[in-house]
Amino acid sequence: MDEKRIVRSELRWVFVVAAAVTLMLVVIVATTLANALHPPSNVETIDPATLHIAGEFTEANLGTQENADGTVTVRLIATQYAFVPRCLPVPEGRPVSIRVTSPDVIHGFIVAGTNANTMVVPGFVAELTTEFDEPGDHLMPCHEYCGLGHSNMWAVLRVVPEEEWIPDANGRMTCELVP
Numbered sequence: 001m002d003e004k005r006i007v008r009s010e011l012r013w014v015f016v017v018a019a020a021v022t023l024m025l026v027v028i029v030a031t032t033l034a035n036a037l038h039p040p041s042n043v044e045t046i047d048p049a050t051l052h053i054a055g056e057f058t059e060a061n062l063g064t065q066e067n068a069d070g071t072v073t074v075r076l077i078a079t080q081y082a083f084v085p086r087c088l089p090v091p092e093g094r095p096v097s098i099r100v101t102s103p104d105v106i107h108g109f110i111v112a113g114t115n116a117n118t119m120v121v122p123g124f125v126a127e128l129t130t131e132f133d134e135p136g137d138h139l140m141p142c143h144e145y146c147g148l149g150h151s152n153m154w155a156v157l158r159v160v161p162e163e164e165w166i167p168d169a170n171g172r173m174t175c176e177l178v179p
């Protein structure tokens with residue numbers, strides 16, 4: 001092969017790679033702008049061995065909490081092989097912060113049909129803030145293989161219309177309180 005043909009071939013591949021990289025960048029920017037899809041950025045550490053004993057993720061503190069400013073915080077644990085609690089009520093069309101962590105292995109958190117999606121890594125608190133606009137139950141399957149019971153690990157996020165959103169006196173809301 002003469003040198004000119006080799007150079008032409010290399011230039012063709014440069015073009016192919018540049019086109020592939022450009023396409024990926026366009027997809028990232030387009031989904032960011034259109035669907036608010038983005039990588040989680042919260043780096044917050046926590047001791048996975050003492051979650052159940054003290055602090056934010058003790059059993060009594062898990063679940064949905066309405067804050068004084070009307071926003072909502074949901075705390076949950078992803079563990080082999082369940083989400084605790086198993087049903088998460090959230091109000092329709094209001095900012096919801098979801099905080100989730102794991103005491104054992106890596107799990108995945110996703111709410112079907114929404115942009116809520118993050119890995120749950122032991123030792124870290126995964127946090128995402130979003131709004132849910134479609135009332136009803138949304139499936140929350142674990143989407144990181146976590147062991148033999150992985151396929152049975154799922155929960156439900158229940159988007160509740162404003163008129164049915166009646167938290168208790170402490171601002172706590174459960175799926176049992178949805179009329």
Ligand SMILES: [Cu+2]
Pocket residue numbers: 107108142143144145146147150151153
């Ligand atoms: Cu899993």
